[in-house]
Amino acid sequence: MSYSKENSNQKPFKTPEGFFEKQRSEILAAMSENHSVTKQRILPRKLSRALALAASLTAIGIIAAVWTNNSTEKCISFACLLEYTDFNDLSHDDYETLELWEEELIDDESELL
Amino acid sequence: MHQKSYTTFKFNGYPTDRDLVLALSSDDDTTRNHAFNVLLDTLQQPIYFHLRRLLGNHEDAADAAQTTFIKVHTSLHTFAFKSKLSSWIFTISTRQGLDLIRRRRVTEDDFETHLACLQSDLYFDGDEATARIHAAVLTLPDKQRAVFILKYFEGLDYKSISEATSTSVGALKASYYHAKQKIKPLLLSNVI
Numbered sequence: 001m002s003y004s005k006e007n008s009n010q011k012p013f014k015t016p017e018g019f020f021e022k023q024r025s026e027i028l029a030a031m032s033e034n035h036s037v038t039k040q041r042i043l044p045r046k047l048s049r050a051l052a053l054a055a056s057l058t059a060i061g062i063i064a065a066v067w068t069n070n071s072t073e074k075c076i077s078f079a080c081l082l083e084y085t086d087f088n089d090l091s092h093d094d095y096e097t098l099e100l101w102e103e104e105l106i107d108d109e110s111e112l113l
Numbered sequence: 114m115h116q117k118s119y120t121t122f123k124f125n126g127y128p129t130d131r132d133l134v135l136a137l138s139s140d141d142d143t144t145r146n147h148a149f150n151v152l153l154d155t156l157q158q159p160i161y162f163h164l165r166r167l168l169g170n171h172e173d174a175a176d177a178a179q180t181t182f183i184k185v186h187t188s189l190h191t192f193a194f195k196s197k198l199s200s201w202i203f204t205i206s207t208r209q210g211l212d213l214i215r216r217r218r219v220t221e222d223d224f225e226t227h228l229a230c231l232q233s234d235l236y237f238d239g240d241e242a243t244a245r246i247h248a249a250v251l252t253l254p255d256k257q258r259a260v261f262i263l264k265y266f267e268g269l270d271y272k273s274i275s276e277a278t279s280t281s282v283g284a285l286k287a288s289y290y291h292a293k294q295k296i297k298p299l300l301l302s303n304v305i
Contacts (some may be wrong), residue, residue: 006248012239012247013165015175020161023175024153027182035185 127151130198138188155180157200159267160206166262167210169227169251171236177202181206196276203269204277207259213230213253227251241301249299253292260285261292 127138128151134150160181165174184205192201222230227248231237239247250258259278263269264285271282278285 012237012243013162013171013234014238015171016236019175020157023161023179025148027153027179028149030179030183031145031149031186032142034183088196106260 127155130194133198134189134192137186141241149182149186152185152198152202153275156202157182158224160202163203163267164206164210164264166247166250167207167259168213169247170234173213173217177206177209181209184209196273200273202278203263203267203273205264207277211255211259214258223250224248224252243301246296249296252299255296256280257288257292257295260288261296264289 133148133182137152139145139148153281157178158189161178164181165171167194168174168177181202185202188205192198192260196204210246228244231239231244231248237244237247250261253261256278260280263274263277264271269277271285274280274285275282280288
């Protein structure tokens with residue numbers, strides 16, 4: 001696409017006298033102002049992006065850790081604990097703890113009856 | 114992008130898009146102003162008149178054209194040389210124009226209202242037939258209007274219009290056809 005003043009096909013539109021010259025100076029002034037502001041902001045912007053990224057990753061890590069731990073902590077029943085615990089991961093001590101917990105539950109229920 | 118010193122840069126003839134973009138991004142004020150003047154020499158008027166057809170009046174076209182060139186400067190780092198620089202600037206101006214139409218539109222004006230506005234416009238210098246076609250264009254829905262102007266008045270090919278409006282070529286052809294169908298009766302109504 002190539003344009004020149006001659007083939008810009010401006011008819012039938014007209015503009016106020018000196019409009020393009022005035023607009024050109026306004027654009028160049030705005031451009032100079034923008035350029036200096038942009039230069040000043042480049043470093044802080046990069047720094048803030050890096051900080052935002054680090055904060056996001058930390059937040060994701062914390063949420064993931066809390067969510068993983070909560071899956072068993074939320075349990076208030078033995079059935080729930082069984083459902084959320086992978087038996088292959090249980091050590092001998094864990095089995096003992098579970099048995100103790102089950103015995104305690106049975107005792108509690110007997111006392112209630 | 115390769116680094117090049119542009120402190121004493123002067124274009125020899127019309128620059129390539131790559132040279133122009135490098136000069137426009139230069140830290141040197143003189144080089145940058147010179148490059149922007151070259152850009153404005155070529156595109157200021159075509160962009161203004163494109164927006165004038167799209168928006169219908171001088172004030173809106175002037176605002177949108179100015180914002181377009183400021184956006185060109187602030188978004189220059191996003192220009193990926195996938196199209197010509199001029200096509201990319203036309204794309205920005207078209208989107209700027211469409212955005213202005215959406216923000217300012219309160220009610221849809223009919224053909225007669227647009228015609229009366231154009232005929233009383235101090236900066237419109239067309240005869241009855243010309244006023245009718247421009248008024249008819251202004252009654253089109255915004256995207257259809259942009260397609261019709263880019264195709265009929267600017268003479269762009271469908272590929273360039275596709276880039277400017279983010280629409281497929283097939284949809285553009287249908288849009289242009291429907292625009293012509295809508296405009297035709299408005300032009301003929303004067304003859305009958």
